[in-house]
Amino acid sequence: MFSRSVARLIIARPSPASAVRALATSASSPSAGAPSRFLAPAAKHNQLIQRAFSNSAALAHGGKGRPKKGEGITLHFKKSNGEIETVEANEGDDIVDVSWEWDLDIEAACEKSIACSTCHVILEDDIYDKLEEPSDDENDMLDLAFGLTDTSRLGCQVKVTKEMDGTTITLPSATRNLRVDGSKPTPH
Amino acid sequence: MLSTTRRQLRAAPTAGRQLSTSATTRSSAAPALTLGTRPFRVGIIGGGPAGFYAASRLLGLAGSENTKVDLFELLPTPFGLARFGVAPDHPEVKNCEHKFEETARDPRFRFFGNVQVGGVAPSPSSPSSSTSTVVPNLSPSPLAAQITLSSLQPHYDAILLTYGASLDRLLGIPGEDTLSNVFSARSFVNWYNGHPYHSSLLAPLINLSKLEHVTVVGQGNVALDVARILLKDPAALEEFDVPEGVLDELRRSKVKRVEIVGRRGPLQLACTTKEVRELMNLPGVGFETDAALLKEAMVQMEENPGMDMARMRKRALGLLEKGSKTKMSSAERSWSFEFLKSPLELLAADATGASSSSNDALDLLAPPSRVGAVHYGINELVGSGDPSRLSARSTGQTTTSSTDMVLKSVGYRSIGLPGLPFDERRGIVRNQEGRVIDEAGQTLPGLYTSGWLARGPNGVIATTMFDAFATADLLAADLSSSSPSEARPELPIEQLRGDRQVVSWEDWEKLDREERRRGEEKGKLREKMTEVKEMLEILA
Numbered sequence: 001m002f003s004r005s006v007a008r009l010i011i012a013r014p015s016p017a018s019a020v021r022a023l024a025t026s027a028s029s030p031s032a033g034a035p036s037r038f039l040a041p042a043a044k045h046n047q048l049i050q051r052a053f054s055n056s057a058a059l060a061h062g063g064k065g066r067p068k069k070g071e072g073i074t075l076h077f078k079k080s081n082g083e084i085e086t087v088e089a090n091e092g093d094d095i096v097d098v099s100w101e102w103d104l105d106i107e108a109a110c111e112k113s114i115a116c117s118t119c120h121v122i123l124e125d126d127i128y129d130k131l132e133e134p135s136d137d138e139n140d141m142l143d144l145a146f147g148l149t150d151t152s153r154l155g156c157q158v159k160v161t162k163e164m165d166g167t168t169i170t171l172p173s174a175t176r177n178l179r180v181d182g183s184k185p186t187p188h
Numbered sequence: 189m190l191s192t193t194r195r196q197l198r199a200a201p202t203a204g205r206q207l208s209t210s211a212t213t214r215s216s217a218a219p220a221l222t223l224g225t226r227p228f229r230v231g232i233i234g235g236g237p238a239g240f241y242a243a244s245r246l247l248g249l250a251g252s253e254n255t256k257v258d259l260f261e262l263l264p265t266p267f268g269l270a271r272f273g274v275a276p277d278h279p280e281v282k283n284c285e286h287k288f289e290e291t292a293r294d295p296r297f298r299f300f301g302n303v304q305v306g307g308v309a310p311s312p313s314s315p316s317s318s319t320s321t322v323v324p325n326l327s328p329s330p331l332a333a334q335i336t337l338s339s340l341q342p343h344y345d346a347i348l349l350t351y352g353a354s355l356d357r358l359l360g361i362p363g364e365d366t367l368s369n370v371f372s373a374r375s376f377v378n379w380y381n382g383h384p385y386h387s388s389l390l391a392p393l394i395n396l397s398k399l400e401h402v403t404v405v406g407q408g409n410v411a412l413d414v415a416r417i418l419l420k421d422p423a424a425l426e427e428f429d430v431p432e433g434v435l436d437e438l439r440r441s442k443v444k445r446v447e448i449v450g451r452r453g454p455l456q457l458a459c460t461t462k463e464v465r466e467l468m469n470l471p472g473v474g475f476e477t478d479a480a481l482l483k484e485a486m487v488q489m490e491e492n493p494g495m496d497m498a499r500m501r502k503r504a505l506g507l508l509e510k511g512s513k514t515k516m517s518s519a520e521r522s523w524s525f526e527f528l529k530s531p532l533e534l535l536a537a538d539a540t541g542a543s544s545s546s547n548d549a550l551d552l553l554a555p556p557s558r559v560g561a562v563h564y565g566i567n568e569l570v571g572s573g574d575p576s577r578l579s580a581r582s583t584g585q586t587t588t589s590s591t592d593m594v595l596k597s598v599g600y601r602s603i604g605l606p607g608l609p610f611d612e613r614r615g616i617v618r619n620q621e622g623r624v625i626d627e628a629g630q631t632l633p634g635l636y637t638s639g640w641l642a643r644g645p646n647g648v649i650a651t652t653m654f655d656a657f658a659t660a661d662l663l664a665a666d667l668s669s670s671s672p673s674e675a676r677p678e679l680p681i682e683q684l685r686g687d688r689q690v691v692s693w694e695d696w697e698k699l700d701r702e703e704r705r706r707g708e709e710k711g712k713l714r715e716k717m718t719e720v721k722e723m724l725e726i727l728a
Contacts, residue, residue: 109287109653113280118650140462143500144648 063101064093073165077104080173091162095121095155095169106171112156114138117145119155122170128153130163147172221665222251227675228667231344233305233337234351235261236268237649238639240288241656242348242663247294249664257297258344258679262332263384264301264691264699264723266292268352270649272383275413276428277420279713284649292693300681301691302724304332305340305351306605331720333688337605341634343679345670346663349608349617349624349637350656353600353645357615359405363534364596367559368393370534373404373414373597380417380438382431382716384723391433396441399592403562405531406597407450408646412463414595415446419473419521429707429714447589449526451567451580454485455495457504457525460648464507467523474519475512481527482508488575495576529564532586534594536560561590600645608635617641622659623666636663695727702726 066072072088075098079085089098096119099106107118114137123131128151134142138157145152152172223246230246232239243257265271267285274281292299340347356372364370371390378386379394402418404411417425422438430438450457454477468475486505495501508525516522537560564587567580601615609618609626617637618625624635638659639652647655681690691699699717706715717723 107650107653109284109649110280111283111286113283115278115280115283116648116650118653136465137462139503140460140465143461143497143503144650146650146654148499 063099064090064097066090066101073160073162075160075164076166076168078168078170079105080171084168089160091160093160095119095158095160098160099155104171106155108156114141114154114157117141117154120145120148120152120172121155121158122147122149122172123151123153123158124167124169125151127151127164127167130161131158145172220250221661222668223249223255223664224251224668225253226251226667226672227254228256228345229343229676229678230255230257230663231340231347231679232257232259233340233347233349234268234639234641235259235263235266235299235301236350236352236639237270237284237288237652238350238352238641238656239268239348240266240291241653242350242638242660243297244287244291245657245660246664247291247296249660251668252296252664255296259292259297259299260303260305260335260340261299261301261691262304262329262351264696264720264727266299266301266696272378272381274381274649275377275417276381276430277416277425279428281649284653297693299691299693299696301696302332302688302720303685303690304329304334306335306337306608329720331688331724333685333690335684337607339684340679343676344634345667345676346634346636348659348663349605349635349641350639351602351641353602353615353640355601355603355615356596357599357601359531359596359598361531361533363536363559366556367534367536368556369399369559369593371593371595373406373410373595374600376414376595377410380430380434382429382434382718384718384720387431387433387718391437394437396437396443398442400442400444401591402443402446402593402595403589403591404446404448404595404597405562406458406599407448407525408458408597408599409460409463411448411595411597412459412467414597415448415523416463416467416470418443418446419467419470419523421471427712429703429712429716431716431718432710433718444521446521446523447526447591448523449529449531449562449564451528451530452578453527453569454482454505454508454525455488455501455576456569456578457501459504461500461503461507464504468507468510468512470512470514470521472514472520473512474514474516474522475508475524476516476522477508477525478527492575495574497576501576528567528569528580529587530567530580530582531562531594532565533563534559534561535563535588537592559591559594561588562594563588600640602641602645614644616644622655622662689724689727691723691727699723699726 067088067090069088073091075087075089077085077087085102085104087098087102087104089101093101094112096106096108096112098104099108099119106121108116109118110116112119114135120142131153134153134157138154141154142148142152149172155169230243232243239259239261243259246252246255246257249255259266261268267282267288270282270285270288291297337347356374358364371393375386375390376394379390396418402415404415417438418441422435422441425438426435467473482505486509489495489498489502489505492498512519536557538557565582566585566587568583569575569578570581571578602610602617604610604617609624609632610616611618618627619637619642620629620631622636622638622642624632624637626632636659638656640646642659643655700714703714703716707713709715717726
């Protein structure tokens with residue numbers, strides 16, 4: 001669990017405002033001020049394990065570990081503020097696993113049970129085309145996703161493959177201006 | 189508020205309101221949003237998803253080491269609609285509770301359950317305050333500790349109101365309040381989800397063995413949830429957390445037919461695809477709707493590919509066209525979507541029999557007449573532009589359909605708190621992006637709101653999550669830019685609670701374990717306790 005405090009690889013693209021943001025964020029981000037969720041004390045962890053008989057798939061929200069440096073599949077995650085974060089992932093892990101492992105801010109509220117759209121990601125065209133079609137269940141959830149595109153998927157349904165090496169996965173921006181019912185917020 | 193006082197969010201992209209992109213282009217290193225290790229105290233009122241997501245966000249911010257969050261909840265149980273709203277056969281949706289549990293175990297977080305803040309009462313001018321629908325939490329809860337909002341304020345740098353929308357919007361038609369077998373869909377949902385305030389009240393009023401035909405007014409997801417629970421084989425619900433008494437009632441049910449009625453058409457449906465699909469896939473359950481209307485909607489859809497939520501509407505219409513695998517002729521139970529109908533009056537089953545007794549006293553003692561039919565006005569769609577936004581207008585024609593039970597599912601509204609600016613028309617606390625404002629638009633410092641209380645009762649948990657994250661960021665930004673002040677004194681809960689019991693997080697965990705234990709005995713997820721009294725006795 002404590003590998004989270006290892007400094008991340010953050011590559012600021014020499015393009016627009018995002019470069020500045022990336023630098024500003026990288027200084028403060030590794031595990032700063034996020035004590036509860038990931039740095040679980042042992043006692044808490046045991047408590048969670050004891051309760052694992054429930055219907056939960058992943059209580060502690062841990063990742064599945066990281067590949068040895070240089071041996072994994074390189075994925076670039078483009079956050080909604082333009083920051084690019086580059087990580088290495090294991091083949092076969094899904095995008096939410098990767099997010100949990102690297103603390104990438106994908107929420108995954110339903111813990112990969114295809115019951116919400118909070119792990120929505122946008123893929124590059126060629127990667128999207130190589131995947132199997134989304135299931136009806138996944139499409140039902142994508143219907144509700146914020147900022148849906150033609151190459152949107154639920155991250156929990158996308159397994160990392162060798163072909164993805166070097167691809168960029170975009171995390172959609174979600175603001176309160178995008179509502180599930182499509183209504184525009186009005187001043188009240 | 190532009191430029192200088194705005195803070196860049198830390199690692200907050202998925203949910204973040206992106207504060208001032210323009211500012212960052214010229215600053216060399218905009219500071220991340222941080223609470224600056226200052227000893228802030230934040231009070232949150234309402235322990236549903238909005239409250240918990242906001243708490244988790246605040247406690248995850250940089251510099252929040254000395255921030256403390258106290259969350260107040262009217263019931264001894266946390267999670268609000270995740271526990272009492274989400275359908276029992278959607279347990280995966282409740283997985284968000286795991287995150288809430290992690291937040292709650294943080295030493296900077298405290299849970300105060302069984303505490304009613306503000307003596308929650310409807311604001312005097314509320315148009316719905318005189319109605320007779322079952323809204324027991326309007327009045328002070330007899331078992332909960334009572335604390336006023338004003339007595340909380342000195343102890344918190346900010347108070348976030350997230351207590352949701354616990355009133356029903358009304359149809360406002362004759363028969364709604366006077367006939368039996370007329371309920372709000374929310375009460376019905378709360379009944380099958382074991383809500384303490386509704387379980388005991390509704391249980392004696394609901395007799396599914398005496399009725400075959402149910403009418404649900406409204407076509408949102410709540411309406412579809414209710415229909416699914418009524419149509420589904422009860423055996424398929426046993427493994428979840430439906431209270432045993434409710435399962436017994438569902439096993440006795442003679443319900444054969446559920447009509448889901450809306451004032452507009454297929455293209456204006458408010459429900460989501462998943463819920464339609466689930467109904468279509470119920471074994472032995474047929475579906476029918478007006479084929480001509482559906483065809484018309486399909487044509488309109490093809491002609492307007494850019495309409496709002498086009499993808500979802502297209503998929504939903506596709507499902508309706510495909511229908512159920514079970515043919516109506518072989519269906520044991522069935523449901524229908526009825527379009528372009530607005531209920532004008534609910535009619536008594538014995539309306540023709542004229543129960544004109546001369547004895548007023550006996551009339552009062554007699555049980556109310558049962559609903560027997562709905563009188564509808566038939567609508568047409570009017571307006572231009574996006575066809576998904578068309579409005580319903582009465583054609584002047586009417587029709588009457590018989591029914592045995594009416595469940596009203598036409599939306600919710602919130603309850604105001606004394607002294608809190610309230611928008612009566614929308615039924616929400618007045619606010620601007622989560623900051624509570626008065627009628628003149630002035631911000632009330634230190635008061636915030638999020639979730640259904642802030643933006644009205646719609647959207648899924650993800651919607652509330654994004655909203656809560658954004659409001660928490662806003663609250664934190666305001667706090668961090670405030671001038672340093674003395675640390676607030678801790679709330680003297682022991683003095684304020686009087687002789688009432690306050691339920692801590694550890695207490696709730698005890699209840700949780702007990703519910704799971706009871707559930708395990710019966711081979712189900714949990715057996716909910718449906719009475720506050722019992723919960724408090726276990727903890728005493």
